[in-house]
Amino acid sequence: MGMTITEKILAEHGGLKEVHPGMLINARVDIALGHDVTAPIAIGEFKKAGGHKVFDRNKVVLVADHFTPNKDIQSAQQVKIMRDFAKEHKISHYYEGGDAGVCHVLLPEQGIALPGDLIIGADSHTCTYGALGAFATGVGSSDLAAAMLTGELWFKVPETMKIVFHGKLNKWVSGKDLILYVIGQIGVDGATYQAMEFTGETLGELTMADRFTMANMVIEAGAKNGIFVPDETTKEYVQSRAEREYTFHESDANANYASVLEIDVSKIEPQIAFPPLPSNVRGLSKVGSIKIDQVIIGSCTNGRIEDLRLAAQLLKGKQVAPYVRLIIIPTTPDVYRIAMSEGLFDIFLDAKAIISPPTCGPCLGGHMGILADGERAVATTNRNFTGRMGHPGSEVYLANPAVAAASAILGRIAGPDELKGVHKI
């Protein structure tokens, strides 16, 4: 029996010739990631275990991104724990301040996460790196502590669900809409414990940004990891960034899949996830008139330069609706610099948008755009649970960046086609 790409990466890191779903393996970890929320607990556990040395100072990555720039004394204390640890252990990949960005955008951009890697992170959206053809999964802080100590972790080899995309994408439909559509089909626990492998002719059309968005949200279907087989697009993205060896794997033709989901993308329009679950998805034409108070364009899901360019294309020469706040969050210093040098900031400022420094900020209701009781936001983020962005009585609608920008201009959930004089390039 052949193996899937997920099984191949796990086998290789477990020092095994072959693995099959359900097997428990102990595997070597290439990258162990923590951030300002989860690393302090992991560091505490690491110390409790009598840890004196991390397994490899080049393979532990610590990023301050959730409550940064530190919003209050408590969050400053948390970052201090992480900084002191990074100094003590001479962690090479420690990011804070002007180096730091949203970790799941930063790691691929800086060539830290690479194809063929086994990556664990104490953050549920660690699955993002699957877009590169890596096995990447979120764990808790205790698991991170164990990995920082030993460089290994135990895994149960997941079954794989294969999702095949056919057909041509409609206007304004992006990776965000494909993954929201899939979550809408299978539910928030539709892929629990499983790997989601994305394949099919449509994927060739997708940019790395689209793929990161899709792999990022597999956790919203409960999946352990999401994965793309690397191709020319991957190669082009990775080759100028990587500073170490990487491996392209692919699934065998006779690999075993728990299920196969075939999707004709030509039938998909932009998707909106209504509160309080990412699976509560409707096509844009079925949304109706929903007035909004805030729009967020950012996050590890959709805060890349491609997302900002799309927003700028729609916002150019237009203004955010009265009493609506549009907050744009370039997710890394590089994204910030490119946006600035391409003149996007002028467009955003002219449109009366707010430009935030790189941070996870409002996505998790941390800071930089919290909602009051009864307020509604359209966000390019990944979760719309009750109280996710602030008051338990507030609401979050998940959408792609084009819909988010158009909604900011019109003051209600709307598609770009409702704006006058807009043509997709």
Add this chain to the structure above:
Amino acid sequence: MKFKGKVWKFGDHVNTDLIIPARYINSSDPAFLAAHCMEDADPDFVKKIHPGDIIVAGENFGCGSSREHAPIALKAAGIAAVVASGFARIFYRSAFNMGLPIFESKTIYGLISEGDEIEVDGDAGVITISGRETGPIKIEPVPPFMQELVAAGGLLPYLVKKRAGG
């Protein structure tokens, strides 16, 4: 490994934002987290519960973020165990790793009411509902190594103990 306690019942997809809202995870102090446990689902939850109480919930308990603050908050609030129809995978690992025992049962959810008293026997792998004629409900027993891990207080203390030869 046995727990007897009063049941607090929640539905499907109890996510980590409900268990401990992100506005409180700028701290990792268990007592602080416990004070806000389940606050957005029931603002008085922490006032109503007693140490040793048990949560029974539906499918996909603990979905969402990887924050270990969630099992920490439940444990520090005095919740002895969680029984659910299903768990999200990161929460499943983290709960045991933090020393919070959890049990899967597809049948108990439909039989139980809030306020019932149940006994969870992790050794024998059965749950009984006091004063009900439902009979014992089968669950997967907790294997000895996992019981040791929970008794030690979680994964890392367990590793230390093992290393010391305890």
